[in-house]
Amino acid sequence: MDDAGLVGVLRAIAAHGLPGVPERRPVPIDHAAWGPLLGRVRQQRITGAAVQSVADGWLDLTEGQTEELLSAHRRAMTWCLAVERKLVGLSRDLLDAEIPHASLKGPSVAHTAYEEPCLRSFADLDLLVPATRYEGACGLLALTGHVRRLPEPRPGFEVRFGKASVHTHPDDGVEVDLHRTLVLGPFGLWIDPDELLRHRRSMLLGGRNVPRLDDTAMLLSVVLHAALGWSNPRLVPLRDVLEVSARGVVDWDLLERWTRSWRLGAVMRFAFGAAADVLRVPLPEGPEAILRIPVTRGEDRALASYRGADRRHGGTARATIRAIPGVRDKAAYVTALALPRRAFLEARTASGRRPSYLRRFAVPVRWVRSRP
């Protein structure tokens, strides 16, 4: 099986069970292809869909291959349970501290949109809190023994311009991404996270009601994640878009209003288009009106800054500067990144090298020189 064939099987696994996916004839995987395929299944975190594909008869594996797949899936699910245990505990702590919060992505999508949570793996925990409570939530994580991976460039930077901070506890290694908005860059500035937090529901997890975004807000969050999370969208976020669209109780009129207000037309079009194209499934009917919303050049430029070469060469930072209202705030953003506090510079400097503001200034110069 060549690489194109492998990619085809991988995408078929990721799409298995979605509405509109045709029944497939059994596909055996030869010995030479199995190792690379399993590696990619693990890397894309679709072991659950692969196990289901075997159970449903189209992914035709040998006994040995099946055992290896189950072993990989067992490891993935073991980790998911560790993350969920963490989520239950953190949610309790945040509730006790009266910090509103919502679980994003992973656990919330797994337990609501997917037919069974074993079909949706995840590796970390994402929590959204109001910007006004962000520092308090960071403080609570520190008090409970979590270590923050990176300091802010300057105090208050993340609440004004950033997306999230990453915290880990040495005892369990589960990464907690504490968000004050959903994405970095212009779209993270244009959306209103407090509005999303007003659209929450609960999910029963480990005996507790853990807050999560309602299906409409959850769909918006997975669309952003699919379109903007990586230069090349990953399979699970694309699947999430279609899964929530199909199985969620989505208020499409509200989603359309948010799309218009928060300039997300280009993002919506890209996410739904990529999901349908990569997973080879028909577009759902729900977003039809949203996908007809005219897209401005500004939105297209902003979206382009998250993709490909532009993303690697400072595109998101430049787009963020354009999106920040007011000269004073733009200057504060640029100054914080150009002249961060020492602790940030040290944390961002490769091991063995001396922290250097000069070397830091050279980065945007390289970006400008390397642009076509």
Place this chain on the structure above:
Amino acid sequence: MTEPIRFAWAPDVLMRRVGTSVLVTRSADPRLHELSGAACAIWSELDVPHALPELVDRIAGSFGAEPHQVEGPVSACVDALLGLGVIRAEGDVGG
């Protein structure tokens, strides 16, 4: 008339299916347990509280056996699951 003791999942369980097995843990206990075969079948029945005789009948039915053939193993499995803390007993024996 006394209410029979019923058995059900502990309220704080977290679980995942892995093929024909199920991984079970609790939010307050990091130990992880993998249930397979008949234990998995018994576990699946206890998402709804069942008294032991009901559980025995259901398991016997699903395995095509007579209740008396499975009563011992089912009872032993329930005891084991109680020992792990992943199921709880509900209801009083009464006086």
